[in-house]
Amino acid sequence: MAMRTRQSQRRRQVLTRERIVETAVELLDAVGEGALTVRALTGRLATGPGAIYWHIGNMDELLEAATDTVVATALAPRTQPAEAAGTPQDEIRAVALGLFDAVTEHAWLAAQLAVQLTRKPWGPVTLRIFEGIGRPVRTLGVPQGDWFTTTSTLVHYILGATTQNSQATGDGSVPGSEADRAEFLDTASRAWRDLDPDDYPFIRAVANQMREHDDREQFLAGIDLVLAGVTALHPPATSSPADS
Amino acid sequence: MAMRTRQSQRRRQVLTRERIVETAVELLDAVGEGALTVRALTGRLATGPGAIYWHIGNMDELLEAATDTVVATALAPRTQPAEAAGTPQDEIRAVALGLFDAVTEHAWLAAQLAVQLTRKPWGPVTLRIFEGIGRPVRTLGVPQGDWFTTTSTLVHYILGATTQNSQATGDGSVPGSEADRAEFLDTASRAWRDLDPDDYPFIRAVANQMREHDDREQFLAGIDLVLAGVTALHPPATSSPADS
DNA sequence: ACCTGAACACCGTTCAAGT
DNA sequence: ACCTGAACACCGTTCAAGT
Numbered sequence: 001m002a003m004r005t006r007q008s009q010r011r012r013q014v015l016t017r018e019r020i021v022e023t024a025v026e027l028l029d030a031v032g033e034g035a036l037t038v039r040a041l042t043g044r045l046a047t048g049p050g051a052i053y054w055h056i057g058n059m060d061e062l063l064e065a066a067t068d069t070v071v072a073t074a075l076a077p078r079t080q081p082a083e084a085a086g087t088p089q090d091e092i093r094a095v096a097l098g099l100f101d102a103v104t105e106h107a108w109l110a111a112q113l114a115v116q117l118t119r120k121p122w123g124p125v126t127l128r129i130f131e132g133i134g135r136p137v138r139t140l141g142v143p144q145g146d147w148f149t150t151t152s153t154l155v156h157y158i159l160g161a162t163t164q165n166s167q168a169t170g171d172g173s174v175p176g177s178e179a180d181r182a183e184f185l186d187t188a189s190r191a192w193r194d195l196d197p198d199d200y201p202f203i204r205a206v207a208n209q210m211r212e213h214d215d216r217e218q219f220l221a222g223i224d225l226v227l228a229g230v231t232a233l234h235p236p237a238t239s240s241p242a243d244s
Numbered sequence: 245m246a247m248r249t250r251q252s253q254r255r256r257q258v259l260t261r262e263r264i265v266e267t268a269v270e271l272l273d274a275v276g277e278g279a280l281t282v283r284a285l286t287g288r289l290a291t292g293p294g295a296i297y298w299h300i301g302n303m304d305e306l307l308e309a310a311t312d313t314v315v316a317t318a319l320a321p322r323t324q325p326a327e328a329a330g331t332p333q334d335e336i337r338a339v340a341l342g343l344f345d346a347v348t349e350h351a352w353l354a355a356q357l358a359v360q361l362t363r364k365p366w367g368p369v370t371l372r373i374f375e376g377i378g379r380p381v382r383t384l385g386v387p388q389g390d391w392f393t394t395t396s397t398l399v400h401y402i403l404g405a406t407t408q409n410s411q412a413t414g415d416g417s418v419p420g421s422e423a424d425r426a427e428f429l430d431t432a433s434r435a436w437r438d439l440d441p442d443d444y445p446f447i448r449a450v451a452n453q454m455r456e457h458d459d460r461e462q463f464l465a466g467i468d469l470v471l472a473g474v475t476a477l478h479p480p481a482t483s484s485p486a487d488s
Numbered sequence: 489a490c491c492t493g494a495a496c497a498c499c500g501t502t503c504a505a506g507t
Numbered sequence: 508a509c510c511t512g513a514a515c516a517c518c519g520t521t522c523a524a525g526t
Contacts, residue, residue, distance in 0.1 A: 015491080038519065048492045049520070055490095059519065114358030118407045122432045126408070127439075127447060134446035148453040151446075153401065153466035160404030161396075163362045164370070188366045195371075202378035202395075203371060209392040222397035229473030259510080282500065292511045293501070299509095303500065 015047060017055040017065075024066045025106075033108040036063070060119075067112040068124045074102035075132045089227055091136035096158045096223055099129065100216065103162045110166030117159055130155055141236045150230055157226055165215045185211050259291060261299040261309075268310045269350075277352040280307070304363075311356040312368045318346035319376045333471055335380035340402045340467055343373065344460065347406045354410030361403055374399055385480045394474055401470055409459045429455050 023044050027036050038049050038059065045051075056062045075098055103109045116125040134151040142150050189211035192203050267288050271280050282293050282303065289295070300306045319342055347353045360369040378395040386394050433455035436447050 037517090039517090048494095050493070050522080051491050053520070111359070111362045114362050114407065115355070117404070118355045118358050118410055121408045121410075122435075127444065131444050131446050134450065138446060138449075144449075145453070147446075148450045148457060149462055149465045150469070151450070152405075152462060153469050156404035156408060156466060157397065157401045157470075158404075159408075160361070160400035160402075163358065164365045164400060164403075166362055166365075191366075200371065200375050202375050202382060202391075205382075205388075206378065206392045206395070209389070213392060218393055218396060221393045222400060225394070225397050225473040225477065226401075226470055227473070228476040229469040229471070232472040232476040233469065281498090283498090292513095294503080294512070295510050297501070 015045060015051055015055065020045065020052060020055055021062065021065045021069060024062055025070060028066060028108045029106055033111060063112060064116060064120065064123060064125065067109065067116055068128070070102060070106055070109060071099070071113075071125055071128055074098045075128060088136035088139045092133060092154065092227070093220060093223055095129075095132040095136070096154075096219070097216075098132075099158060100162050100165070100219055103166045107166065110163040113159055114163045126155075129159070133158070140230060140234075142230060142234050146234070154223075154226055157222060161219050161222055165219060259289060259295055259299065264289065264296060264299055265306065265309045265313060268306055269314060272310060272352045273350055277355060307356060308360060308364065308367065308369065311353065311360055312372070314346060314350055314353060315343070315357075315369055315372055318342045319372060332380035332383045336377060336398065336471070337464060337467055339373075339376040339380070340398075340463070341460075342376075343402060344406050344409070344463055347410045351410065354407040357403055358407045370399075373403070377402070384474060384478075386474060386478050390478070398467070398470055401466060405463050405466055409463060 020041065023041060024036055027040055027044065031040075036059075038052055041052055042048055056065070075095060077098070103113070113125065116123055120126070130151060133154050134147065137147055137151045137154070140150070189207050192200075192207035192210065195204055197204060264285065267285060268280055271284055271288065275284075280303075282296055285296055286292055300309070319339060321342070347357070357369065360367055364370070374395060377398050378391065381391055381395045381398070384394070433451050436444075436451035436454065439448055441448060
């Protein structure tokens with residue numbers, strides 16, 4: 001048989017790494033993290049485990065690839081536009097919100113971001129987010145020596161906040177409606193009021209705020225808090241003196 | 245260390261939930277997260293799986309309990325002293341460093357904090373940390389309506405930063421020496437310089453800082469950045485008039 | 489080169505049975 | 508009440524064999 005032409009082959013869809021990752025994301029979105037198994041994958045793709053392992057090294061690598069593609073998509077619109085939207089602050093908020101929304105849309109993403117953060121702190125996922133935040137930080141008036149610290153603080157906050165604000169379900173199942181979310185917060189808030197006043201005076205004091213708070217709004221408030229710190233430590237005064 | 249008679253034949257040590265959790269922490273510290281299995285537990289405790297499951301509901305619950313006890317220990321000295329150490333800022337830094345050091349000491353803790361954060365965002369672990377940070381926040385001069393947001397921002401940052409700064413090993417194994425850490429950072433820094441300049445201009449620009457940065461120092465710098473933001477948004481001045 | 493599918497070595501969890 | 512230990516239903520991963 002003659003050598004097969006490289007691309008123009010249409011026939012039965014070939015099994016590619018890309019297609020496996022894509023299917024993994026679908027599976028994660030549809031059934032939750034616990035349901036992503038090689039057997040579920042082989043079922044959807046109509047193959048055997050050997051075929052999967054021919055294209056991907058192992059399950060962890062697949063999870064990382066799935067996370068990375070979703071993060072890349074979430075951040076993509078930010079990296080392209082030739083003209084910036086507005087101030088660097090706006091750009092930072094936009095990147096942060098892109099991640100926030102992605103976590104809302106993909107219930108499994110929060111846990112995976114956390115996993116990637118701890119297990120592969122400088123893997124592609126973290127790198128991508130770092131770059132997305134760091135780029136506008138450069139034009140924020142911060143001396144170059146503080147770029148890393150400033151970006152790091154923002155990234156840490158963003159990842160910490162997005163992971164907690166996710167639609168957590170306890171197990172790896174798929175999250176419920178917004179009403180469920182409200183009920184969840186209500187239950188939590190009520191539980192807080194029953195805590196021992198000696199052990200948890202603060203929690204009890206903020207139980208009400210907790211129930212009424214808007215995740216997205218508060219997420220942005222946190223960003224602004226950090227940005228206010230940046231401005232305070234590095235006043236945007238005209239032509240800052242010796243950065244030395 | 246005081247080696248207690250592990251397998252005292254005379255009086256059979258009773259199996260308690262406490263002892264199981266304790267053994268789980270030992271196992272996690274010694275061999276890493278991947279090694280905590282019910283079979284390893286039954287081996288160390290000289291029982292069968294049924295005995296374990298009589299005391300704990302399941303593996304996740306055990307992991308949560310192990311995490312909670314370690315966090316409780318890390319934060320305990322802070323909650324006890326009748327006389328406060330110093331300023332609320334100092335107190336916040338102390339709590340944050342307590343967690344930072346605990347993560348350094350227990351290599352598995354970072355990943356577990358992240359898991360608890362996402363899977364049980366208002367479970368005992370998060371609650372404990374929230375209380376530890378929130379208490380000094382009250383005396384920071386922040387109006388009560390902003391307590392929750394302020395504390396939330398600090399907690400998010402702290403958890404995000406501690407989890408990333410942990411001695412990650414990729415898999416769930418136990419981390420190596422400090423030299424390994426240095427080599428790890430060096431390798432990462434070198435890899436950064438090889439990135440595509442078009443895709444990752446920022447990362448490349450900070451590659452050097454990354455290699456030379458001190459985790460603990462930078463962690464504190466981030467705390468101070470957030471605290472500076474708090475001060476900026478809520479000036480400690482004697483009831484400053486309307487700023488907005 | 490790419491895929492098949494049986495097989496292996498685990499794993500968490502259950503439960504009838506013992507004390 | 509507390510514990511035993513065999514058994515069940517999974518899981519990720521491998522590999523000789525096919526095309």
